[in-house]
Amino acid sequence: MKKTKFLLTFAATASLLGLAACGNGSNGNSAGSDDSENTEPVTIEYWHVNADTQGGQTVNKLVEDYNASQDNVEVVAKFNPDMYKGLMQNLQASVASNTVPDVVQVGWAFKDYFAENFEYIDPTDLVQEVEPENGDYFDKYFLDNIMQLAEKDGKYVGVPYSLSNPVLYLNRDLLKEAGLDENGPTTWTELKDFAKTIKDETGKYGFYLQEPADSWATQALLESNGANVITDGKATFASSEGVEAYQLYQDMVVTDESALHLPWEQGVQSFIDGNVGMVFTTIAQRNNIQSNSEFDVTAVESPSWEGKELKLPAGGAMLAVTSQDQEKKAATWDFLEYLYSVESMAEWTKGTGYVPPRNDVAEAEDGLKQFLEENTMMAPAIKQMDGMVSWTAFPGDAGLEAEQKLLDMRDKILSGSDTQKTMEETQDEINKLME
Template identity: 75%
Template sequence: MKNILRFGALALSAVALMGCSNSSTAEGSKTDDSSEPVTIEYWHVNADTQGGKTVEELVNDYNASQDKVKVVAKYNPDMYKGLMQNLQASVASNSVPDVVQVGWAFKDYFSQNFAYTDPEELVKEVDPDNADYFKDNFLSNIMDLAKQDGKYIGIPYSISNPVLYLNTDLLKEAGLSEDGPKTWEDLATYAKTVKDKTGKYGFYLQEPADNWATQALLESNGASILTDGKASFDSAEGVEAYKLYQDMVVTDQSAIHVPWDQGVQSFIDGNVAMLYTTIAQRANVQDNSQFNVTAVESPQWGSKEIKLPAGGCMLAVTSVDPEKKKATWDFLEYLYSVESMAKWTEGTGYVPPRKDVADSEDGLKQFLSENTMMKPAIDQMDGMVSWTSFPGDSGLEAEQKLLDMRDKILSGEDVEKTLKQTQDEINELLK
């Protein structure tokens, strides 16, 4: 993998030095006809049930608003891990998109393996009169999510945390409080009660191609996924957290172990009482559930401090052609306008990164007053921590090992043994 990525980086450098010599023949490059728009590619991970329709709306509206730039949106399955794999293949073939979503868990991996442009430097290069754009429009702590070694890798775009969605009708049928559980221990009891009294499942914890939600489960119990550059989840707290999860799935069969889209749909269909997933699923859950549904803050372990990884992504500029860089910035300015940010939040549930969106009449002021399921995500923002990002060029492989570990444990394999084996394997990769 190292050789492939190094080759890709060299190829990118060569293309940049040659002024993107293939730009005259590549689709979307600027031609001699000045009326021809510059075409740029925007890579994202948003399926239709999680913002995909809003991506399409924003891209279509932007394309219709002017005739200088044409944006082509490309959906990448398997979330941010899948996008990184596709980007790796794209670089190796000397063909790169122009702007990509980079999940917070892949910040280190992306910055160490791919060529990109610091957004502050991009603005100075293509729009010098707007050099203070980020200072004027973003809180410094939010921008710092995308910072590494004094440089910005991208621009924060999607900020999320996990909430617990409740089918209050099903909880009521099982004789449980419609307010839902406050702790993970209570959640396990709730799930078993729902199963015993209704025959339906009590719980589903999201299972996409990442470990975002399981990080919240483990680290809220005091475990750590990574410590001083080494995997460290094989601890008493990590074992306890995964054992509770395994008992619900395997022993009590009160929770389901299925892919993310199936799990969310099972909740929407009324077959699961509690759904632990991103606030970015709010629109999908709220619009399609045919029962009384609400959302509450993430459960905690006893009285321990809740630690919730920051979900979502930043937008990183991978354009190498000067004209495409300029076109990319024009598109990004549109995406980060108050109106577009409001549409993005309304369509997904992501908390906006701009500091002036929530209180603006053109933004979310009215929306937030009418959509109370956003409240728990906003109220628990102070419990957010960084989504673990594995260093080096083995980040994708390390993340896959965590996914394999999850599947083994939820299939009944010994928790302590599986955690230890996986931790050892990841630390061998990270040497």
């Protein structure tokens, strides 16, 4: 897979913190109201996937602050479990019951599936429709390459909201107790050895790789070894490189018993509780891990495979507008302007670890300038952004089912089934789905 060009551009600008400052984009006017009338606020629903341990508290604060800042719009936030796949399934049900929300988080891996199965409005068209005097909004505040991440067939499906990549968090105290370098491993082979040593020397687990309801983290493991999840529209992850990568993962879980196989929240909590030496998960877990760990914790860049190019899928999401009612469209745009203001973007990054998509937040005095200088755990994610690739999106209506088959494959392999056979069978099943 090709490296995404916008990430190269953003990495350079973010690391230099050389972006121009700009003020709050929301003025509270675009929702439209007549002060001479006593009207009820327009109620809109915002669907997100942020549990309390990954930005949920920040979502709630932003929504509460927005609702308190004006009287025209009332936002109701709704959390959707099972991450982006779960949200897509809930959205399907909402369409069937004619109760569609107004703005939804869409993970990058589900961009094609969402665009092909649901009604939405291109955000640039939305601005022209409800606030034409602000029609240059996206040209002013977003790099072209960042907006391209949300593009499909010449239209923008949504507005980029979150950018992330996986980093390796370390319990330095546990590494030192096991007699290991507290700076951690640099390759996946070294990581396997570190994990076994931690288990042998301390009795605690050495490693956890995040296991949400998607294959984001395992894509990083496989593709950094030279495998491709999809090539020319066909699933190709069961290559020799893919099998080698998954075999290493199985060996840690099944043979060495040095790695945990648990749902995401439980796995991260085990690390926070001091029972795991290393965890490979999104930089968006930085605030949760940094705030709640009572040991010497740090984050380092993702391990690579020796002699091979690091490839990390771009995580995070865009916000897509699903409002159909004209009044709600205007209200939704007013809320989006608030979410994408410098101040709100800064709060979002501080509360999660996601890299902001707007191009003036890092350098703004009321943005992230001081925060990035003080929070060095953000540095690995910024440094390795030039190794990011697109999060694989399975085309057509097969998207959700294909993703589920990858999760089923993971569970079978980590329960001890033959790695190569299981991967080849799953690959064949997915290719039949996409025919």
